[in-house]
Ligand SMILES: [Fe+2]
């Protein structure tokens with residue numbers, strides 16, 4: 105019996121080491137193919153700490169890290185320089201630095217203002233680079249007339265990757281649960297999630313996005329259209345998923361753990377879970393790349 109327990113522990117530790125080293129490999133290969141100056145590493149640690157205390161569980165470090173990964177990817181994949189990737193990185197890690205649950209004042213503007221204050225202590229960025237970071241953060245909520253690829257990088261990542269796709273069908277339900285004491289008070293879980301999608305629907309309008317990402321947006325939104333219509337038809341797989349994740353949000357469960365520990369019950373749930381996890385672990389980028397129209401960039 106003792107041997108069996110020992111073997112189980114060894115297997116668990118080995119699995120953890122493999123997972124850790126794969127994650128390390130992924131970070132190196134896919135995301136940060138650039139030198140991160142020591143001051144920016146320090147800034148990353150500062151941000152990690154701030155986001156650990158974020159009021160909303162879906163706006164903690166996991167979301168920030170993925171948005172940053174995507175912003176850097178959008179810049180790199182459209183031909184941006186190492187320096188531009190670094191600016192997108194910094195804008196990504198600071199983009200929700202002020203993010204209360206209720207949007208009484210615009211959190212993008214508040215985060216941009218705070219970022220500027222924080223960056224005052226970082227002399228390696230010129231005034232125009234700070235301005236570029238500031239603009240990327242300030243304009244990450246809505247489309248504007250884009251000036252540069254860094255300017256639009258956080259918006260694209262935050263909206264097309266973090267706010268669409270099968271992953272959103274988990275994240276959106278958690279967010280509806282988080283809003284169940286304020287904006288969505290009194291609604292049953294499935295109704296609250298449907299209301300969330302209807303309110304968020306302008307963000308899914310594919311015409312809002314730059315031409316070169318339209319195919320990617322279409323691919324992503326298709327998941328959400330199918331999920332929403334399954335909810336509206338009362339299909340069990342979708343309603344059960346929505347309810348489970350709504351309750352995670354309502355009870356403020358740790359979001360990353362909720363994503364990893366979900367146990368799908370049928371083929372549809374398995375399909376959504378697989379898609380969500382491949383995105384979270386960074387394995388969707390090779391497909392995403394094929395959906396970018398480089399001629400329209
Ligand atoms: Fe935001």
Ligand SMILES: [Fe+2]
Pocket residue numbers: 167171199200262
């Ligand atoms: Fe965000």
